[in-house]
Amino acid sequence: MDQAMIAALVMVVLIVVTLALGFPIGLSIGLGASAAMMVILPFGNAMTMAAKRCFTGTNSFSLLAIPFFVLAGNLMNTGGIAKRLIGCAKIVAHKLPGALAQTNIVANMLFGAISGSGVAAASAMGGILGPMEDEEGYSHEFSAAVNIASGPTGMMIPPSNIMIVYATVANGVSIAALFMAGYVPGILWGVGCMIVAGVMAHKRGYVSSEKYTFQKTLKALWEGVPSLLMIVIVIGGILNGWFTATEGSAIAVAYSLILGFIYRNIKVKDLPGILLSTVKTTAVIEFLVCVSSVMSWVMSYAKIPQLISDAMLGISSSPIVLLIIMNIVLLIVGTFMDPTPAVLIFTPIFLPIVQSFGMHPVHFGLMMVMNLCVGTLTPPVGAILFAGCRIANVKIEQVIKMLLPYFGVVLVCLILVTYIPFLSMAIPNALGLVSLPAGFNMFFVG
Numbered sequence: 001m002d003q004a005m006i007a008a009l010v011m012v013v014l015i016v017v018t019l020a021l022g023f024p025i026g027l028s029i030g031l032g033a034s035a036a037m038m039v040i041l042p043f044g045n046a047m048t049m050a051a052k053r054c055f056t057g058t059n060s061f062s063l064l065a066i067p068f069f070v071l072a073g074n075l076m077n078t079g080g081i082a083k084r085l086i087g088c089a090k091i092v093a094h095k096l097p098g099a100l101a102q103t104n105i106v107a108n109m110l111f112g113a114i115s116g117s118g119v120a121a122a123s124a125m126g127g128i129l130g131p132m133e134d135e136e137g138y139s140h141e142f143s144a145a146v147n148i149a150s151g152p153t154g155m156m157i158p159p160s161n162i163m164i165v166y167a168t169v170a171n172g173v174s175i176a177a178l179f180m181a182g183y184v185p186g187i188l189w190g191v192g193c194m195i196v197a198g199v200m201a202h203k204r205g206y207v208s209s210e211k212y213t214f215q216k217t218l219k220a221l222w223e224g225v226p227s228l229l230m231i232v233i234v235i236g237g238i239l240n241g242w243f244t245a246t247e248g249s250a251i252a253v254a255y256s257l258i259l260g261f262i263y264r265n266i267k268v269k270d271l272p273g274i275l276l277s278t279v280k281t282t283a284v285i286e287f288l289v290c291v292s293s294v295m296s297w298v299m300s301y302a303k304i305p306q307l308i309s310d311a312m313l314g315i316s317s318s319p320i321v322l323l324i325i326m327n328i329v330l331l332i333v334g335t336f337m338d339p340t341p342a343v344l345i346f347t348p349i350f351l352p353i354v355q356s357f358g359m360h361p362v363h364f365g366l367m368m369v370m371n372l373c374v375g376t377l378t379p380p381v382g383a384i385l386f387a388g389c390r391i392a393n394v395k396i397e398q399v400i401k402m403l404l405p406y407f408g409v410v411l412v413c414l415i416l417v418t419y420i421p422f423l424s425m426a427i428p429n430a431l432g433l434v435s436l437p438a439g440f441n442m443f444f445v446g
Contacts (some may be wrong), residue, residue: 003039004301004303005130005300007016007036007301008302011030011032011036011040011295011298012032012033014031014032015032018032018437019336021150023340024336024379026284026287026291026341028071029288029291030291030294032295033284033291033294033295034046035300036298037050037190040298042129044163047152053294053296053297054290054291056293057290057292057293057296058286058290058296059237060408062167062168063164063165063207063247063289064244064249064295065159065175065246065249066164066165066286068246068250068252069117069161069164069279070117070251070278070281071256071275072249072252072255072256073117073120074120074254074278075256075257075266075273076111076115076124076227077115077123078260078261078274080259081114081227081256081260081263081264082107082128083128084226084263084391085107085114085222085227085228086107086125086128086129086220087219087222087223087224088107088220088228088346089215090220091220092106092231093106093194096194096198096203097197097198097199097202097206097207098138098198098200098204098206099147099200099207100129100136100138100143101133101142101143101146102171102194102201103196104126104146105127105146105150105153105190106190107121107125108122108125108147108150108151108153108154109150109153109186110228111125111156112151112153112156112186113154113158114227114230115122116154116156116253117154117350118226118373118376118383119376119384121151122384122387122388122391123387123388124148126143126147126388129147130143130144130391130392131142134250136206137206137305138206139204139384140392140393140398141394141399142201142206142402143392144388144389144391144392145402145406146193146197147368147392147400147404148389149193149376149377149410150190150402151157151377151384151387151388152374152377152384153187153190153193153371154375155339156182156185156186156193156366156369156370156373158178158180159186159249159252160178161285162340162343163175163178163179163365165285165340166178166347166368166369167345168362169343169347169348170347170351170364172361173360173361173362174434175232175245175364176238176245176389176428176436178362178365179235179238180239180427180431180433181366181424181425182424182427184423184424184426185366185413185417185423188417189413192410192413193406193409195409206377210271210379216383222368230255232252233255234248234252237251244306253323256281265429268441285340288341288344289328289340289344291341292341292344292345295344295345296348299348300343301350305348309349309352312325312353313353314358318356319359320353321351323354323359323419326350326354327367327414329346329347330342330372331367331375333346333372333375334371334373334374334375334376335375336380336381337375338380338381339372343369346368347368357445358423358437358440358445359420360434360440362424362428362434363421363424363425366417366424367417367418367424371414371415374407374410374414377403377407379396379400393410416444420442420443420444420445421441421442421443421445422442422443425442430444
């Protein structure tokens with residue numbers, strides 16, 4: 001066994017063992033990658049190379065968008081924007097079966113379209129709508145399941161932090177194209193959740209007693225439009241080339257802060273706490289990027305991506321079969337790994353394979369993100385699952401059974417997004433954000 005393979009084996013074993021012992025994922029990756037690097041290089045050189053890789057991995061202008069979007073989400077959560085978005089969501093959902101549940105789903109989609117965070121959306125909407133659903137007689141498990149299942153739409157509908165991470169790994173992929181590609185899959189996920197929630201609400205007899213008059217609709221729009229304008233300003237500015245995604249994220253912060261002060265929900269004394277929460281979240285993401293960059297160097301040195309690629313192509317050369325294998329792997333990985341390290345680890349492995357049979361990097365990015373979004377709903381590390389259960393004050397075991405129909409619909413949506421490029425590529429192609437080769441099949445991969 002050569003040095004490269006020994007290093008790879010050391011890294012994999014250490015990561016698996018430390019994860020089994022309950023270490024945080026970032027620490028496990030860091031320890032495994034550092035140990036592997038010391039097998040390859042002398043100690044001093046290994047530490048120097050690890051430091052260089054950490055710096056290189058985080059020295060990205062695009063990654064600066066993440067702390068700003070996280071801060072914007074925290075400001076919106078505190079600044080009363082969530083309540084106003086719920087008012088707008090009710091306009092769409094108030095006549096549907098289980099009106100408050102449908103409102104929850106639409107509000108999660110709207111909040112995600114502004115904050116880019118599924119956890120923030122589920123926490124904000126669950127905290128506000130949960131008590132209202134209790135008054136209408138909804139069971140806690142039903143309310144929690146609806147909120148949790150629709151939370152990941154915020155990770156697909158732009159702006160999306162995980163798409164920014166993917167763009168930094170998949171060199172040359174436009175963040176604007178990824179953002180635009182996320183709309184249809186994100187809405188498809190949300191509509192699927194609305195169908196399941198509607199059927200379940202109809203069976204349980206959940207009917208809203210709240211009536212929406214014309215005056216009430218106008219009031220909800222009047223209060224909600226300033227918040228919704230953030231989507232137009234940020235996404236519209238990025239598309240028109242007025243500013244980059246990173247600059248747009250800073251504008252989102254300024255806009256959220258101004259609205260918070262106008263609504264009088266944010267005071268100067270609240271800012272240190274909001275900033276501290278943002279720093280904690282950002283630090284976790286940046287640390288994962290750092291250690292994953294070290295691991296990527298080891299994987300490249302040991303030629304792990306090439307070995308995996310050769311093994312998969314040895315199983316089958318059919319794009320249909322290869323995409324099934326990738327989906328299964330990503331779904332399994334997502335159950336025990338956060339989306340950020342999963343994207344950093346598996347993009348260099350899978351992207352060359354899908355490009356070999358003509359799959360566009362933007363299309364693959366949406367497939368990967370959607371897969372990993374499913375993992376946020378499953379134990380043992382499902383961030384949205386835990387946040388939703390904590391907000392609703394219910395046990396995970398009570399909610400999992402209620403989530404099963406949502407998993408079924410989401411998997412159908414995932415298959416559609418995987419094999420029909422049109423769902424991801426139509427909007428970026430229409431806007432001229434991607435250049436598709438001649439003969440590119442928009443309706444089927446395979």
